Amino acid sequence: MAWVNAIIQGVLTGGLYALFACGLSLMFGVMKVVNLAHGDLAVVAGYIAIGVITVTHIPTLWSFLIVVPVMAAIGYALQRTLIQASLDRGVLTTLIVTFGLSVVIENALLQFFTANSRGIGVGLPLVTESFSLGSQIQIAYLLVVIFAVAVLVLSGLQYFLSRSKYGRLIRAAADDQEAVQLSGADYRHVFGICAALAFGTVALGGIAYGMYSQLSPTTGTDTILLFAFAAVVIGGLGSLWGTLLGGVVLGVAQQIGAQVNISYELLAGYFVFLAVLVLRPQGLTYRRAQS
């Protein structure tokens, strides 16, 4: 029964990891940008949420209504300036620039908010309580909600990319920037929209993590970015639903590891990550063309 519990908990945390990962995957799939500041942006979103809640006293759960648009706007602006400027100088430059951005964000957070970790206190039964399945399985409502949000976000993204005008332009620009210009679309604007989506989703990830656990200035690189990478690689690059699958596999591996010995939690996750890299480097959901 304890094993079943571990698997259920793992699957549900996979939703959180998918929220971390889908933006990373999107930006790589479309712009070939590996955003090393991705995790830090989640932390920034979490801190903004804490600030917004303190100042405006809006219900904690609804803070995303402000934070997500703010982060999306930041994403668009960063893409149109810093990231596009580095893209123009070659894909490798983006790696260095986003790494630099990550260092800057982390140290700025340390400078202004100290190294103390803080959570986003919701104080609702939804977050603090859980329901029981049988005698040994306790499922936190919060994790179920986060998983549902992840599924909603991925469905929304999928729908947007496959059906909307801008979604089509994003996929077209990923294929051929020059040809998209010949149809009248400014690929830089299209990339900006794509970055806005990526930042918006990781903002949700940051808020969710702040509610589920604690955020500190270093959480972005030592937890969120690493889990996002692992989920993307396990699931398969450029596949949206793959990030959920990757997140679930990572979560289950961690929980099973923890079940064996609590200190094996992270190790087990990274072991699976490594195994996928060695045995199936294209990821679990690889297909020739993305949908």
Added chain:
Amino acid sequence: MTTPVKRDGEVGGGTPLLEARDLTVNHGQLRAVDAISLRVYPGEVYAMIGANGAGKSTLLRTIAGLHQPAAGAVLLDGQDLTRVRPERRARQGIALVPEGRRLFGSLSVEENLKVGTAYARKGPWTIDRVYETFTWMKDRRNQRTAQLSGGEQQTVAIGRALVANPRVLLLDELSLGLAPVIVQRIYGMLPQILATGLTVLLVEQDVSQALKVASHIHCLLEGRTTLEGRPADVTAEQVEAAYFGLADAPAGPPAEGSESLWPG
């Protein structure tokens, strides 16, 4: 450089719809296009011919805005577009069907056409109209373009440009890599396309094909103009000399092989 042929009695007449003035384009050290001028009048089929590396494609890409010229200007309907970005030029009515087709590989046929409509001008061309013109396309609209033959891909690329309702359609080497019978069929569609009020500037290595469809030809050699005029006003020998750079082509009986350059 030869003196430009007098343009009286050309189709349309009046002000040129598309004009290039002394356009010079460099690829690094190489001068790909050297002070080329051209005037395309409404309703014309203007054909640029020339051998590989003559600078035809570079010229077309420069007109579409994908290269910045070192000197000279590009004008659409008298308006200077030289410093305008390619997507703005597309929205103002310059549509390039690029060499190698450049379809979006992860999109279906219909999605490729929909990208073409994203910033379309108002006009007669719609996706349905493209389906009516190229009848095979509708049944296969949900297929990915990689599953199409080269000729089919080329027509999708043309369709994608048409649905934007351009004023000038730039066609870059339609015949590249296609079987002659397919090339014939694609060029056979040109009258239908022109009937909707389009103007065409095309680049073609296949001279006989170009001479068949063009109302005006312009021959390039190593980035320079070597011949310009209406197909009816130039002789096979002149075209051959201009194409291969035989500066002092001997007058008299045409050389062996010139038949292949000359249509019928």
